[in-house]
Amino acid sequence: MTLAEISLDDRLLNEFQRNVPVVARPFAEIAKSVGTTEDTVLARMQALVARGAVTRFGATCRPNTAGASTLAAVSAPEWEVEKTAAIINAQPGVNHSYLREHRWNIWFVATGPDRAHVDAALAQIGAETGLRVLDLRLVAPFNIDLGFDMSGKAAHGVEPSRVATLGAIDATDRKLMQVLSTGLPMVARPFRAVAPVCDLDEAGALRRAARLLEEGYLTRFGVIVRHRALGWRANAMVVWQVPPAQVAQAGPALAAVPGVTLCYQRKAVPGVWPYTLYNMIHGRSREDAMAVLKRARALPELRGVPHEILFSLRCFKQTGALIDLPRKEPA
Missing domain, CATH: 3.30.70.3460 (Alpha-Beta Plaits)
Incomplete structure (x- = not known):
């Protein structure tokens, strides 16, 4: 592993545990922040998962809300x-x-x-x-x-999030939360890859994920590390x-x-x-x-x-x- 890869890994592990934009190409947004390419970020993320440093890229869910x-x-x-x-x-x-x-x-x-x-x-x-x-x-x-x-x-x-009533989420939201909790695939457009599992298209999955994060059902979106x-x-x-x-x-x-x-x-x-x-x-x-x-x-x-x-x-x-x-x- 090169010094550049070590430095990039450190930044991925520390700076992107939260507040990653909920967008079609989140790894491209990370790449812009660290001054590299989307392919490089994906490669390093895959390597971090392979060595057990990262459990998944996705979301953590607020306890006792949707489940x-x-x-x-x-x-x-x-x-x-x-x-x-x-x-x-x-x-x-x-x-x-x-x-x-x-x-x-x-x-x-x-x-x-x-x-x-x-x-x-x-x-x-x-x-x-x-x-x-x-x-x-x-x-x-x-x-x-x-x-x-x-x-x-x-x-x-963390400041208490605005949590909507449970009536504001439906079965599709629950499916999406499960996907995000399990972890998104390490591909350029992860929401497009998982949207069909939730009976959604990419735009719908992004819209719902952003709302769930805003309302506090998801506590954060980003890299989940294995300490x-x-x-x-x-x-x-x-x-x-x-x-x-x-x-x-x-x-x-x-x-x-x-x-x-x-x-x-x-x-x-x-x-x-x-x-x-x-x-x-x-x-x-x-x-x-x-x-x-x-x-x-x-x-x-x-x-x-x-x-x-x-x-x-x-x-x-x-x-x-x-x-x-x-x-x-x-x-």
Whole structure:
């Protein structure tokens, strides 16, 4: 790999995680920004996917708008971790799963077109593993952008988007959101390539995608990176026992801390899991991650608040959310 390719890769990974124009030739627009050709950008993007640095080029969807999702966890015996993870990951809609340093050691996100689908997946996991499944439902997001400055120096807190009522989206929107969540093909005109899957033409797909982004159903559009492959292996979830009445003040303050890459409020489980405020830290080393946590602990809103830090040991699965169920072919 040449120095020019390395430099271009760095820019693609850091500068285009969000705010890529929703246009017929998005890679050509990126090429203009970095002073190269569309073919070169496509070639580098394909190479980044091949080496595992990029999971996909597409969109992330706001939880619990077009579909449903929840964060969940089980406490698997050490000798059952592999088997338990396989059961969890086999469920349609489980799109992220991790092994973390805690008694509650396997954490995952279950998604689906509706809450009933998510509930059924959690029930199936509980039945097959024989384990209690913590269902930690989202209450309020403070930063769900899922992207961050690869230098680790800046926070990407996001302003609340204007989210339309669910009645404003239809089955075609859901199909398009599924395509965008799964990832667009690395071709010059990706929307033209996927439009027929959504029963649309290219112009219609672009128009709908732009509206979904504007209204907040999509939180961002661009490059979705795989942090571990890029050296960000000291990843930790921090959980805080903040009284619900104080979360509205503590959440935005925590989301603004440089190095905090996600921040949201979830329901506690009385007597089992008392934590209400969550944040993610992605660091290159544990020392880096702990430095971010030190800054968070110093916030007036969090000073003295009981908390735990759960470092990730292993990523089992990382894909887009399940929003629209695949069509069943006629028998």
